[in-house]
Amino acid sequence: MLATCFDGQGSIDYGSEERLIEFCIETGTHGLVALANASEGHLLSEEEKQQLQQFVVPRVAGRVPVIVTLNHPSPIVAARASRFAEETGASAIMSDFVREPVPAFATDWQKQQLLRVAGQAGLFDLTRG
Numbered sequence: 001m002l003a004t005c006f007d008g009q010g011s012i013d014y015g016s017e018e019r020l021i022e023f024c025i026e027t028g029t030h031g032l033v034a035l036a037n038a039s040e041g042h043l044l045s046e047e048e049k050q051q052l053q054q055f056v057v058p059r060v061a062g063r064v065p066v067i068v069t070l071n072h073p074s075p076i077v078a079a080r081a082s083r084f085a086e087e088t089g090a091s092a093i094m095s096d097f098v099r100e101p102v103p104a105f106a107t108d109w110q111k112q113q114l115l116r117v118a119g120q121a122g123l124f125d126l127t128r129g
Contacts, residue, residue: 001038004052012048014055021059031065032056033094041069046077050084057089065091075116 002024005016024032034056035041035049044052053068060066068085070093072078078095085093 001036002032002034002056003038004035004040004044006040012044012052012055017052017055018059021056025060025063029064031067031091032060033067033069036069036094037071039069042071046081049081050088053085053088053090067092067094069094071095079116 003020005013005020007013007016021032033039034052035044041049057066066089068081068088068090070078070081070085072081082093
C-alpha cells in the first residue's frame with residue numbers, strides 16, 4: 001500500500017510522494033496500491049484522487065503494476081473512477097463496496113453492485129449474462 005503523503009496544511013505533498021514511490025521501487029516492491037484505506041484515500045475528494053492518480057502512474061512509468069482503489073457506494077461514481085483509472089494507465093482496480101455491516105444479503109448485494117459498476121464502466125456487456 002502506497003501511503004499518501006500530506007503537508008502541514010493537509011494537502012498532498014507531491015515531493016514526498018515521489019520520494020516514497022522511488023523508495024518502494026528501489027527496495028524491490030512488486031507493485032503499488034494507491035488510494036486504499038491505508039493510503040488515506042477515504043480522506044481525499046474525487047478531484048484529489050484523480051490528481052494523485054495522474055501523479056503516481058506516470059512516475060511509476062510501468063516499472064511495477066499500479067493498482068488504484070476505488071470505494072464509492074454509487075455505481076455511477078465508481079464506474080467513472082474505474083474508467084479514469086483505466087485512462088490514466090492503472091494496471092488494475094481494487095474495490096470494497098461495503099464499508100459498514102449490512103444484513104445477510106450482503107453477498108448478493110456486493111455481486112449486484114460489482115455488476116452495476118462494471119456495466120456502467122463498460123467493462124463487459126451485462127446483457128450477455
